[in-house]
Each structure stands twice: as structure tokens, then as C-alpha cells.
Amino acid sequence: MDNGLPCLDLLEATPAILRGLMAELSAQDLRWKPAPERFSVGEVLAHLSHSEGHCFRARLDRFLSEDNPEFESDDAQDHLELYRNMDPEDAFDHFEEQRETNIETLRDLPPGSGERKAVHQAVGLLTLAQMLHGWALHDLGHIRQIAELVRARKYLSGAGPLGSFYQLKP
Numbered sequence: 024m025d026n027g028l029p030c031l032d033l034l035e036a037t038p039a040i041l042r043g044l045m046a047e048l049s050a051q052d053l054r055w056k057p058a059p060e061r062f063s064v065g066e067v068l069a070h071l072s073h074s075e076g077h078c079f080r081a082r083l084d085r086f087l088s089e090d091n092p093e094f095e096s097d098d099a100q101d102h103l104e105l106y107r108n109m110d111p112e113d114a115f116d117h118f119e120e121q122r123e124t125n126i127e128t129l130r131d132l133p134p135g136s137g138e139r140k141a142v143h144q145a146v147g148l149l150t151l152a153q154m155l156h157g158w159a160l161h162d163l164g165h166i167r168q169i170a171e172l173v174r175a176r177k178y179l180s181g182a183g184p185l186g187s188f189y190q191l192k193p
Contacts, residue, residue, distance in 0.1 A: 026134045029152055030159040035126045037162045038119045041068075044169050045115075047177055053111040055176050057193040064172050065111030067165050072109070072118040073102055079158055080125055086139045086151045087132075096145045129155075168193075 045053070045064065053065040062070070078097045085092040137152030175193040179186045 026130070026132050026136060028129055028132060028137050028155060030155040031126060031129055033159050034122070034129075034155070034162060037166065038115075038122055040166055041071075041115070041169060044166070044173050048173065050111070052173075052176050055172070057172065057175055061193065062106070062168065062172075063111075064169050064176075065109070065114070066103075066106040067169055067172075068111050068118060069106035069109035069114040070102070071165055072114040072121065073105065074161070075118055075121040075125065079154075079161075080121065082141070082154060083125065083128065083151075086141055086154070087136075089141075092141045094141055094143045094149070096143070 048064065053068075054063050056063045056066075074097070082092075082094055085094070137150060137155070139151045141149050141151075141154075143149045171191055171193040174189070175191045179189065179191060182189070
């Protein structure tokens with residue numbers, strides 16, 4: 024059934040995209056940080072796992088069970104210690120499981136669900152469809168971030184002099 028909700032195919036594809044990007048990473052690679060203040064791939068995976076349930080799913084449930092729920096802003100910086108201490112593989116497995124469940128829920132919603140409304144403390148009125156676009160933006164940002172980390176960790180040094188053509192920002 025096509026319920027008209029946007030972004031579901033991208034959201035469903037994200038785990039496979041990430042799995043492909045990380046195919047050649049070792050446990051050490053997953054924990055490598057380009058700088059102390061930057062995230063490792065493992066920390067990004069922990070963030071994705073945490074935000075999948077504590078941000079996106081929690082908001083989705085409130086969109087569906089309440090009229091005009093109010094959402095607070097969530098800052099990833101508040102959870103850095105949690106991200107540092109999570110096992111990257113466990114975090115990714117948990118993310119994949121949650122995402123599968125969330126996609127099933129979203130695909131089963133009736134047409135018109137994207138128009139359900141909430142109020143976000145920082146931005147005001149928000150529809151479920153807009154949150155799905157934000158969810159896709161979040162995924163794409165972290166796909167890009169992991170791709171840059173993989174480029175810097177696994178491929179830049181092996182490119183020899185060709186590496187000078189690339190300005191990486193992991």
C-alpha cells in the first residue's frame with residue numbers, strides 16, 4: 024500500500040548503505056577518530072542507534088497517539104559518553120532492528136498520516152511528513168560522515184600521490 028509518506032525508501036536503505044561503506048573496516052577502524060573532538064564511525068553508529076529510538080521513534084509514537092504533541096530539541100552532544108562506550112557492532116545491530124520496525128510501522132500507516140501535526144520547541148509547527156524529511160536529512164548527513172571517515176582511514180594513504188587531489192573532512 025502506498026500511503027503517500029515521503030522518504031521511506033531512503034530510510035529503509037540506510038542500513039544497507041552503511042553496511043556497504045563499512046565492509047572493509049576492522050574493529051580498530053571503527054573506533055578511529057580523525058581528531059579528539061570528532062566522532063569515530065563507532066560513535067556515529069551509537070548515535071544512530073540512540074536517536075532511532077529515543078528521538079525519531081519516540082516522536083513518531085507521539086505523532087500517532089497525541090494531538091499536537093510538543094517536542095523538545097535533542098542535542099547529540101548530551102550523549103557523547105554513551106556513544107563512546109557503546110560497542111559499534113552492537114550499536115549497528117540495534118539500529119538495524121529498530122529501523123526495520125520503524126519502517127514497518129510507517130509503511131502500515133493510513134494515507135494522510137503525513138499531515139499529522141506537532142509543535143517543536145525550536146522550530147514551531149511540524150508535520151509528520153516534515154519530520155520524515157528531517158529524518159532522511161539526518162541519515163544522509165551521517166552516511167556522508169561515515170563515508171568521509173572511511174575515505175580518510177582506509178583509502179587516502181593507499182592512493183599515494185593521488186590522495187593530494189582530495190580534501191577530506193572526516
